[in-house]
Amino acid sequence: MDDYWNQYWNYSDIINRENKHAQVGRTIQGIPLEGWLWDKTIEFVFNHLDLELSMSALDLCAGNGLITEPLSQKVKFVIAVDCSKKFIDSINKKQLENTTAICCDARSFKFKDNFFDISICYFALQHFKVHESIELFRNIYHLMKPGGKFYIGDIPDLDRIWEFHSTDNYKSVFFESLERREPIIGTWYKKDTLINLSKYIGYSKQEIITQEKFMINNHYRFDMLLIK
Ligand SMILES: C[S@@+](CC[C@H](N)C(=O)[O-])C[C@H]1O[C@@H](n2cnc3c(N)ncnc32)[C@H](O)[C@@H]1O
Incomplete structure (x- = not known):
């Protein structure tokens, strides 16, 4: 992993901010995202996943658990992975019954092959260089059913x-x-780079998802859904 981001998410002041959205940098001109807007964003993401209570889910680069917690209410079991010790501790402190949070690098996270029904990596791909995203996509491909x-x-x-x-x-x-060497955001991706990369790894289907207008980053970010 790029050492810069590991240091950043373990030692920079951002992780000590009071507001959970501010801790992960989800702000509009410095003001943290409001709860109702996040609920709508989560609904948008979950609507693409057909979640069921029998499913196992992986929340990669989970941060302080802003996705992990609502996800845990929709599925049987969640593993949250993040390289920030403070964020992982904060998820484990919640003592969610069906959730385990693990501090490690998402690319080298090992678990049973063909295990997860769902994986989510939200607001974090920018922290991976293109060659690291290849590793990440491959790792997740193996972990999913x-x-x-x-x-x-x-x-x-x-x-x-x-x-x-x-x-x-x-x-x-x-x-x-x-x-x-302190990039503001990190890696920017062309949509067709990620489409071709995911085909290269072996994903059977790939869809680019345009964010809706209410989503705060819709003017410069997009979503993507891959099927193993
Ligand atoms: C902007 S935050 C987003 C957190 C969360 N997904 C959300 O949307 O609220 C990015 C997260 O990615 C994590 N991260 C970055 N690179 C990582 C890596 N190689 N392995 C695991 N976590 C990583 C950081 O620690 C940070 O918590």
Whole structure:
């Protein structure tokens, strides 16, 4: 894993913010996302997954559990994986009956092959370089049952990078951050790169999902659903 992000999610001040959305950087001009808007976002994601109470789910790069907890109410069993010790501790503190949170690198997370019905990786693919995403997609492919669904949400869209860094000032901040090796967001992806990558790994179906207007990052991010 890129050491920068490991350090960032274990030692930077962001993880000590009071608000849970602020802790994972889900803010609009510095203001944390409101609960009702997150509930709608979760509903949007879950509607693509046909969740059932018999299912086993993997929440990858789970952060402080903002997806893990609602997911645990919809399925039989959840494993949440994140590289941030503080976030994993905060999930385990909730003592959710059917959930285990594990501190480790998502790419090297090992479990039984063909086990999970559902995997979700939301608002985190930017932390992986393209070659690391290949490893990640392959790892998840092995962990999921045939027919299992892998939802990758909130992926920065390379085709819209200059709509995001739109002013001269934002562009300067962006290039300065790259020079310092402290990227503001991380890796931006072209949709067809991820489609081709997932075909290369062997996923049988892939769908790009356009975010709805109410979703706070819809102007520069997209979602994707893969079927093993
Ligand atoms: C922006 S947060 C999103 C958290 C959560 N998915 C959500 O949407 O609320 C990104 C998370 O990815 C985790 N992360 C980044 N790289 C990782 C890796 N290689 N393995 C495991 N977790 C990772 C970070 O620790 C952080 O909690």
